[in-house]
Amino acid sequence: MVLIPPPAGDAAVSPDVTERADAYAAAPLLNCLLREVAEPLSHAGDLHVYRLPGGRLLRVRGERRPAAPELRTPDGWQRLGHPELVRLVAAELRRHSGLSNHELLAEMTDSRAAVAALLAARARTSEPDDPYLRSEQSLLTGHPHHPAPKARGGGPAARWLPYAPEARAHFPLVLLAVREDTVTEEGDTSALDALGEAPPGYRLLPAHPWQLELAARELAPAFADGRLLTLGTTPFPTWPTAAIRTLYVPGRDLFLKFSLDVRITNDIRRLWRHDLLRLRRTDAAASAALAAADGSAAWLSDRGHRTADFAFEALAVLVRDGFHRHLLPGATPLLAAGLVEGFAGSPPDGRQDPAAWWEAYLAQVVPPAITAFAEHGVVLEAHLQNTLVAVDADGMPVQALFRDAEGVKLLPEISRAAGWERLVYCLVVNHLTEVAAALAERHPGLDPWPAARRALGRHDLPETAALLTSPTLPGKTNLLLRWTGADGAAARYLPLPNPLAG
Structure with a gap:
């Protein structure tokens, strides 16, 4: 596993990283604020002025990735750092909606801290040689219209940096053995059996190491009574894609999608039971539609899923086509x-x-x-x-x-x-x-x-x-x-x- 020592807050990183983290975190937050509740007033060159719901004026540089936010005050334009911008957004949204949301405020702060940790980690690593992997692991901004696109659930960076695509991470999977009478699966999951060998009476189930940590309390009884065994790790690495919980296995040309019990953008990223139970229908429809289309377009099929009935969502793994029979x-x-x-x-x-x-x-x-x-x-x-x-x-x-x-x-x-x-x-x-x-x-x-x-x-x-x-x-x-x-x-x-x- 690639372990990337995280910085201990901004004191451990350079002023350049601190300034860049502010800019990366501010751009999508400003995009949201300006798109959803602000009124454009004027622009001169690269400077754009907006009226906020409470009547205050905000000025930014640029449009696609707004930067350098400034608030109009009696003493002139006052530059806002990321903490001041978060407070401004909170005040304006309370005025606009009549509601408060301390959880989202924490996510905005967490997202900015995550960017700082990612920037510091990237400075100590090199890009992968494969241009596909470089493209998947390049998203330091992430969703350009989300207030906290890089939030990682508020946990310390040491917990998630080893699994972060933006930190150019790669790591082995944990291989579990699940007692055969507790396995539930649908579709083609044969690729999972090729990842290792389970003992008699068990089936193989790969697991994301971060999810095993996140779901440790839920899974502890099954490890204690033998429904779950740990077999070790794969002898090959997997690479997290931009989706974080979906990993690519280059040597097997295979994608595996896992649950992660952490909020990333708008949702807790579990493979929810209701979604898994409809996947065969939606996957078949998408496969048929693209197969019938003119041209070379292709669908990467979600072939099937496997899990354990006692931890249906926590341990679910989805098997997805790789590229090479489609490219x-x-x-x-x-x-x-x-x-x-x-x-x-x-x-x-x-x-x-x-x-x-x-x-x-x-x-x-x-x-x-x-x-x-x-x-x-x-x-x-x-x-x-x-x-x-x-x-x-x-x-x-x-x-x-x-x-x-x-x-x-x-x-x-x-x-x-x-x-x-x-x-x-x-x-x-x-x-x-x-x-x-x-x-x-x-x-x-x-x-x-x-x-x-x-x-x-x-x-x-x-x-x-x-x-x-x-x-x-x-x-x-x-x-x-x-x-x-x-x-x-x-x-x-x-x-x-x-x-x-x-």
């Missing part, structure tokens, strides 16, 4: 979110043909997602962390791969209108808008939206026609969602200006 020959998969965040060797950087690259990107990502909805009633959760874009030797996009049956919705289980709104949020707002903005930032003068309009306009649907003329897009309100204590799956949207309606 085009010579293609390299990259996480879409990594292309936005940036990493060494990222294909959009420094290109002489950014417009052509963007056209190729749209041609791979848009048609399969729209066709799955229109022809199969499948709503892919096609956001940045669930979309992989494979590139050829020249870095041009040649294939899209989608994943995560847990986030797939099916018509008519949800209405067509609700399904379309979710698809537009995931594909356009969360995904294409971010890639377009990053590309335009790196290539000044590029207008990415005419190409995006053409790509969506090729689909003869009432919904796409309406999308291209609507003045607004649905923006998810993660700050208000968390502040009001709503369930993470209970998405709420507010209207955002639609750059497609040009």
Whole structure:
């Protein structure tokens, strides 16, 4: 296991790390505040002024990743550090909603502390050679419109840094043996049996070492009475992906998704029973939809799951396809979110043909997602962390791969209108808008939206026609969602200006 000694608070890190941690943590929090409750007033050059719910004025630099927040006071503009920004957000949300939420305030602080720990850890490690792994482990900002995207449950960094993708971690799995009469499984879980050998009367069950620590009290009786045995660890490492609880096993070309009893962004990241019991249906629908689509798009199937009946959610492990039977020959998969965040060797950087690259990107990502909805009633959760874009030797996009049956919705289980709104949020707002903005930032003068309009306009649907003329897009309100204590799956949207309606 790769153990990365954490810093003992900001006193143990350089002023540069402290300043960078503030900037990384402030940008998504400001994005939420400005999108969800503020009123834009004016801008001059790179400076943008907003009115907050209580009437106070806030000034920031930049739009995509706002920075250097300043509050207007009788003595002029006062610079806000991250602690002052958190207090300002709390005051404005109390005024806006009439509610308080001390838990979210702690998460905002925890998220900033986590970024500082990650920055310090990255300074002591090197990037993986594999560009796919570099893309998965690049997300220091993370979700660009979440108030606490890097929160790790409030625990000390020593507990989670060894398993953090942003710290470039890799580690072996713990191998458990589960008494055979307590095993429950569905689908194809044969890949798990190839990870080791269980004693007679037991089945093999890999476990995430962090989850074993988190669920230790719940699992202690089963270890005591022999329903669970510890067999050791795998002789090979696994690599945490951007999802943290989903690990890639390069030598086996296999993904394994685990429960983690910790809140990450909006939810406690358990494999919940109700989700596991519907996965075969959603996975089969997504697989069929993408198999029927024209082109090279592929679905990474969630083949099956295995767990123990006495700890159904705590010990659940989901088996997901690897790449190599799906990838085009010579293609390299990259996480879409990594292309936005940036990493060494990222294909959009420094290109002489950014417009052509963007056209190729749209041609791979848009048609399969729209066709799955229109022809199969499948709503892919096609956001940045669930979309992989494979590139050829020249870095041009040649294939899209989608994943995560847990986030797939099916018509008519949800209405067509609700399904379309979710698809537009995931594909356009969360995904294409971010890639377009990053590309335009790196290539000044590029207008990415005419190409995006053409790509969506090729689909003869009432919904796409309406999308291209609507003045607004649905923006998810993660700050208000968390502040009001709503369930993470209970998405709420507010209207955002639609750059497609040009």
